[in-house]
Amino acid sequence: MRYSQYYIPTLREIPADAELASHKLMLRAGMIRKSSAGIYSFLPLAQRVLKKIIRIVEEEMDRAGGMQVLLPIVQPAEIWKQSGRWDVYGEEMFRLQDRHQRDFCLGPTHEEMITTLIKNEVRSYRELPLRIYQIQNKYRDEIRPRFGVMRAREFIMKDLYSFDRDEEGLNRSYQAMYEAYERIFTRCGLAFRAVEADSGAIGGDVSHEFMVLAPSGEAVILYCEACAYAANDEKASAALPPVTMEELLPLEKVATPGQATVPEVTAFLGVNPDRLIKTLFYQTDEEFIAVLVRGDDELNEIKLGNLINKPYRLASPEELAAKLELPVGYVGPVGLKDKGVKVLADLRVKTMKNAVCGANLEDYHLRHVNLERDFTVDTYADLRLAKAGDPCPHCGHPLAETRGVEVGHIFKLGTKYSKALGATFRDEDGEEKPFIMGCYGIGITRIIAAAIEQNNDQDGIKWPLPIAPFQVTILALGVEQQAVAEEIYQELTAAGVEVLYDDRDERPGVKFKDADLIGIPLRLTVGPKSMAQGEVEVKIRRSGEELRWPRPEVTSRVLAFLKEENQRHSN
């Protein structure tokens, strides 16, 4: 490709409304332009990268038994109402009506669509398993789109849906996808980690996220350096501390005027936060729920939500005062039963002895509070937010924390959608059974951002070879060099190399700057100095390494370089 005939509108100045390196660089390298919040046009360079990523994904999906289809983006409300998600998805769904006022949405995902399709087509266990995928635009009206294509409202996603006749089949499908994902992200040249995850609004039980490790990532990951354990912060758990032997002291009420928060109370009473029982009040439609966590812990609302399993919200101080006569800041579990409040507690509360908590009386706390003797708990569960330093739930080694960009997420859905939508097949035993489903997503457009986030420097992007828009760029510094550059361009192109030949009538500085910004892995410079010696200058973008190759060897050396680089990313 000749640069002079190609369109790469690079920007010299940094766009004002970009925050993240990847966002800035995609704008500056002339890859994307914003249309409206979270909605972007992809220019030629970005399109080339997209195609490369899609190609890799397609190859690995096909290899793992996937079949590609194209599904409607405009989806009827009906199927969403059947699955119950028309309401659950809420504001995040782009909704529209046709001329007959029939409701539709722009598909945020395709479980309903695919399940409905399969329901009408597949009758027998003999046709299973099925692994069907699509790579298409999806739409989510995010509360706050940000970071360019990282969190966009219109984005490209690959989703594969597996249909199996039983759990074993699902496990095989899941495993096949897990392995395919590892291959895909490795081939894209990304440093990533698979972590255990909460399955969220999609539903189902087992779930893994694939995280591209980057400090700017929105997701927090806790992982063990000693074993394979890794989970996102919504899901992560920790081993319990040992139960201490301690004599139970008599319950005591102490005045703590004006001391309402954990730091205040612990400072005032001279105890550590791990001695405190923090009591939070939530409310469902029917009842108040008190949730107990240790004073140095934070409640994980995702875990709480999974336990309660119905809509809930934090109760307001006014409600507590009015309906339960409880003063916020001085609340505790003792005596709550009498008020008809259900009490949930984090597992760690079980190990606490002689604890401190609010006395349910303004300006008073209780000390030497003990479980069973002074209060009881209806249900114990892991409800706390795990944090760095906690013992690993598998091996006890302290957990470490890092951040990542979620580029893939796989779920075992089970029968959630097949049951809701009545998608069944006739099994070998003659029984009509719902399909056992799994779904497996990859944020294609997000991979671009994640890859840049992980591979850039102050000069620009450093593309991993397998997803680089071009493999090699040739700079002809002056008019005298054009003949030679042209020759090399022809040679490499004939050899099947993807070349961006910078034949523009620009000063060398401009060409160097643009080459660095666009980030093509291998740069060949034909300039007066080296040409006089019958050589070509070579710079490897990734390492910054500079070399000189004799002119006649250029093509063979380029091919050798590409081969070696590609092997580095293969598996």
Next chain:
RNA sequence: CGGGGCGUGGCUCAGCUUGGUAGAGCGUUCGGUUCGGGACCGAAAGGUCGCAAGUUCAAAUCUUGUCGCCCCGACCA
């Protein structure tokens, strides 16, 4: 949804406090000189000052509304 900020040539921004001829740099076009890390000189084109209403003799500037965009937060007692 709450809070904050910003909308002025393609881009980055100044001008607004104190109303009176709309500016700079970059980019673009033309001419010339340059030519190894975003050149220099000269000339030129290019703006309903987001939109609407109001105040005023007069509004980019003041007021109100509205739309868009960016950032932070969304309750842990």
